[in-house]
Amino acid sequence: xxxxxxxxxxxxxxxxxxxxxxxxxxxxxxxxxxxxxxxxxxxxxxxxxxxxxxxxxxxxxxxxxxxxxxxxxxxxxxxxxxxxxxxxxxxxxxxxxxxxxxxxxxxxxxxxxxxxxxxxxxxxxxxxxxxxxxxxxxxxxxxxxxxxxxxxxxxxxxxxxxxxxxxxxxxxxxxxxxxxxxxxxxxxxxxxxxxxxxxxxxxxxxxxxxxxxxxxxxxxxxxxxxxxxxxxxxxxxxxxxxxxxxxxxxxxxxxxxxxxxxxxxxxxxxxxxxxxxxxxxxxxxxxxxxxxxxxxxxxxxxxxxxxxxxxxxxxxxxxxxxxxxxxxxxxxxxxxxxxxxxxxxxxxxxxxxxxxxxxxxxxxxxxxxxxxxxxxxxxxxxxxxxxxxxxxxxxxxxxxxxxxxxxxxxxxxxxxxxxxxxxxxxxxxxxxxxxxxxxxxxxxxxxxxxxxxxxxxxxxxxxxxxxxxxxxxxxxxxxxxxxxxxxxxxxxxxxxxxxxxxxxxxxxxxxxxxxxxxxxxxxxxxxxxxxxxxxxx
Ligand code: NOJ
Numbered sequence: 001x002x003x004x005x006x007x008x009x010x011x012x013x014x015x016x017x018x019x020x021x022x023x024x025x026x027x028x029x030x031x032x033x034x035x036x037x038x039x040x041x042x043x044x045x046x047x048x049x050x051x052x053x054x055x056x057x058x059x060x061x062x063x064x065x066x067x068x069x070x071x072x073x074x075x076x077x078x079x080x081x082x083x084x085x086x087x088x089x090x091x092x093x094x095x096x097x098x099x100x101x102x103x104x105x106x107x108x109x110x111x112x113x114x115x116x117x118x119x120x121x122x123x124x125x126x127x128x129x130x131x132x133x134x135x136x137x138x139x140x141x142x143x144x145x146x147x148x149x150x151x152x153x154x155x156x157x158x159x160x161x162x163x164x165x166x167x168x169x170x171x172x173x174x175x176x177x178x179x180x181x182x183x184x185x186x187x188x189x190x191x192x193x194x195x196x197x198x199x200x201x202x203x204x205x206x207x208x209x210x211x212x213x214x215x216x217x218x219x220x221x222x223x224x225x226x227x228x229x230x231x232x233x234x235x236x237x238x239x240x241x242x243x244x245x246x247x248x249x250x251x252x253x254x255x256x257x258x259x260x261x262x263x264x265x266x267x268x269x270x271x272x273x274x275x276x277x278x279x280x281x282x283x284x285x286x287x288x289x290x291x292x293x294x295x296x297x298x299x300x301x302x303x304x305x306x307x308x309x310x311x312x313x314x315x316x317x318x319x320x321x322x323x324x325x326x327x328x329x330x331x332x333x334x335x336x337x338x339x340x341x342x343x344x345x346x347x348x349x350x351x352x353x354x355x356x357x358x359x360x361x362x363x364x365x366x367x368x369x370x371x372x373x374x375x376x377x378x379x380x381x382x383x384x385x386x387x388x389x390x391x392x393x394x395x396x397x398x399x400x401x402x403x404x405x406x407x408x409x410x411x412x413x414x415x416x417x418x419x420x421x422x423x424x425x426x427x428x429x430x431x432x433x434x435x436x437x438x439x440x441x442x443x444x445x446x447x448x449x450x451x452x453x454x455x456x457x458x459x460x461x462x463x464x465x466x467x468x469x470x471x472x473x474x475x476x477x478x479x480x481x482x483x484x485x486x487x488x489x490x491x492x493x494x495x496x497x498x499x500x501x502x503x504x505x506x507x508x509x510x511x512x513x514x515x516x517x518x519x520x521x522x523x524x525x526x527x528x529x530x531x532x533x534x535x536x537x
Contacts, residue, residue, distance in 0.1 A: 005099060006196060006255035006283055007316050008455040009051030010351070010445055011358045012040060015324050016058050016080055017066065018398045019361060021410035028398070028409070030058065030081035034089050039427065041096050046431075048364060048438075049445040052099035054198050054257075056324060058086075062112050064167040065145075065380060066396075068200060069110035073185040090193050099195035101255060106182050107204040108168040115181075116169050123156050130178050131169050132161035132207070139213040141231050142223045144261075146384050149231070163204050163231065165380060173205045173240060183247055190248065196255030197248070199282070202241070203260045203274065206234035219264060221385070228263045233270065241274065241281035257284040257318070268303070272310040279314040284356060287318055291326045295333050295342065297471040297488040301461065304353060304473075308459060317355030321346055322363050328395045331369040338490065340366060341529035344440050344511035345486050348531040351444045352475065352484045354459035362399055364441040365430050369394035370419045378416060402428035440511065447509060447533075453480045465496040470526065472497060474536075481536040482508070483521070490528035497521060505534040 020032025033055070041047050057067030058080040067077070076083050093100050109116055119127040134150070137159055141149035143166075150159040151166040161170045171178050186197065208230035219225040241258075248254040260271040267289065274285040289303035307317055321329040333342045343366050350357045361367075372393045377383050382391015393416055400422040401408035407422040419425065430438035448454050457477035464472045469489035475482045483505060487493055507519045511531040519534060526532065 003456055004253045004255075004283075005051060006253070006257075007356060009099065009356065010049065010448070011052045011054055011101065011356060012048070012050040013054045013056065013323060013358060013360045015056050015361060015396055017415060018396055018409070020399065020401070021412065021414075024410060024412040025079070026410050026412040026415045027079055029079065030076070030085040030089050034085070034092055037092055037096055037098065041098050043096060045442060045446040048442055049449065050098065050359065052101055052195065052255075053093065054101040054196075054358070055103065057103045057105060062110055062167065064110070064165050066378070068105050069108070069112075069165070069168045070105050071110040071112040071114075073104070074188050087192070094193070099255075100193075101196040101198055101257070102189060102194050103198045103200060104182075104185070105200040106171065107163060107201045108170045111167045111169055115171075119169075120153060120155065120160075123158070129175050130172055132172050133158045134161075134211070135159075138211040139230070140226065141214060142226065144223055145380055146221070146223070161207070163201070170204075170207075174209075174236070179240060179243070183244065186244065186247060190251045190254065195253075196257065196283075199256060199258040201261050202258035202282070203233050203237060203270075204231070205240065206236040207231050208234060217264070221388070224264055232261070232263070233273075238274075238276060238281060242276060245276075245281055245283075255284065256282045257286065258282040260285050260288075262288065268307050269310040272307070272312065272315065275312050275315040277312055279312045284316060284318045286320060286358075287355075288320065288326075290319060290321050290329075290350075291323070295335075295488060297469055297486065298467065300349065300486075300488075301467075301471045301473075304459075305461065308354070317353070318358060319350050319353055319355050320358040320360075321350055322360040322395065323358070324360070324396055325392055326395065327369050328360070328363065328367060330363065330366045331394075334368070338529045340437060341511060342488075343437055345488065345529065345531040347437070347441055347444060348484065348509070348511055348533065349471070349486055351441075351448055352454055352482075352533060353473075354457070354475065359441075360395075364438050365400060365425060365427055366437045367397075367400060367425075368419060368421075370397040370417060372397070372417060376417060400426040402426050434514075443509065451480070451482070453477050453482055457482070462501070463498040465523075466491075466493050469493060470495060483534045483536055484532070485524060485526055485534070486531045487526040487529060492528055493526045494523040495526060496523050502537045505536045507532060508535050509533040 017028050019028040021028050022031040040050050059070045060072040060075045060077045061067045115130050119131045137150040143149045144164050152159050162168050212230045214226035217227050268287045271285040274282050287307050293299040379391035379393045397416045398409035398414050398418050403423050406414050407418050430436035457475040460474045462472040470487045472485045503522050
């Protein structure tokens with residue numbers, strides 16, 4: 001049996017608004033993505049070499065939450081192009097061996113979705129029960145983006161539930177017609193040939209049947225001042241996901257990767273539950289632990305160990321360093337200098353651990369969070385919570401392609417400002433520089449493809465004499481044994497490794513040098529902020 005692509009492939013998240021604009025309106029579009037397919041993977045190590053792209057929502061939307069408020073799940077917003085463009089994208093991506101993963105926002109719709117418009121008309125509307133309506137606010141639930149989760153609707157004198165903005169009413173998954181309608185959407189896209197789905201906040205879809213109030217806890221903002229035990233993670237979600245899994249499995253090798261939003265104090269074990277006890281729900285549930293790890297060997301090691309031990313039998317891990325909701329890791333790890341070196345170590349870890357890696361556009365060139373002046377804020381989170389939360393615009397700024405105006409992203413006025421460093425830090429410059437972060441990502445990704453042990457081999461921690469500073473692990477199977485040693489500190493280390501390893505190895509890749517020599521493992525010498533991939537003899 002061959003290993004499915006979603007286990008071995010490198011995924012690349014694209015925020016279409018910010019990737020490439022081709023029509024001058026300052027917002028990226030599907031044609032822009034098509035334009036850069038060769039950059040992503042042209043079949044040679046000159047390209048980045050990713051195997052799949054995940055597109056965040058491109059559907060028709062009023063954009064209160066930048067596309068996570070969908071008003072037609074089977075369309076393309078004119079801002080991003082047409083269905084013809086999408087078909088071309090699939091065709092051209094597939095020609096290059098790139099899979100297409102799309103985002104499904106099934107917890108809620110836009111308030112402008114025809115279903116909600118109909119539901120809102122009257123209490124007797126055939127779609128009334130497609131959303132969650134109550135005569136009074138039945139509980140203390142808060143909306144993730146602020147305020148109560150219940151909004152009063154004057155027309156019919158009732159309240160409706162929304163876990164996010166009032167413009168994002170929650171669907172009622174307990175209604176079978178709703179589930180059927182959503183599953184039809186899945187069929188529609190699979191018939192078009194998409195290869196997988198990223199399921200937005202999929203642990204929110206069911207709410208407590210009795211609508212009990214969440215218990216209080218200490219937190220900074222009202223939403224964080226309750227434990228979300230009744231508005232998330234309900235047992236019924238598992239049954240629904242099993243049905244969804246059965247549906248997508250009918251279409252062959254598709255991927256369901258779910259976003260499991262975590263409550264304060266929760267860890268990745270909550271996410272691993274969504275693989276299903278029998279590994280029959282999501283193929284992958286995002287593991288967000290790295291997004292919160294401080295730059296410490298032990299923090300990452302602990303996150304990996306927890307994840308590896310909590311997955312159900314047969315469950316496949318995944319890792320992510322950055323995404324469109326969290327500050328970019330290049331900025332997170334920038335505090336004490338050595339950022340470029342750290343970014344290479346982080347990349348080596350992401351791409352050599354056992355599990356599916358997810359990259360976020362621009363991380364391969366070390367894009368940083370960009371300070372956005374308040375008057376240019378777009379994200380509802382920033383608008384509401386500044387100065388306590390700057391919002392998510394900073395990690396969503398346009399891709400830096402070259403030294404042209406606006407980094408070649410647009411000939412118009414970009415929807416968000418570009419990083420001021422773009423003349424220096426861009427794809428064009430980094431492609432030409434063999435020591436750049438981009439060249440390192442390319443080398444690593446193409447190397448990975450050539451070494452099956454890195455794709456499917458077992459993972460095992462190796463104890464070392466400097467555990468506080470260095471994270472060392474093995475990837476091994478019948479074809480080979482590889483040691484990965486990541487020095488998270490600036491010290492030079494002479495590492496003694498747990499016994500049982502060979503005395504020498506061959507350096508395959510270092511984050512600092514181009515050397516590929518034989519190397520002594522007893523002790524193993526690592527420079528400060530150096531990562532090594534070593535083939536053991
Ligand atoms: C999670 C998405 O990643 C985020 O961007 C969005 O705002 C919320 N879900 C609501 O859909």
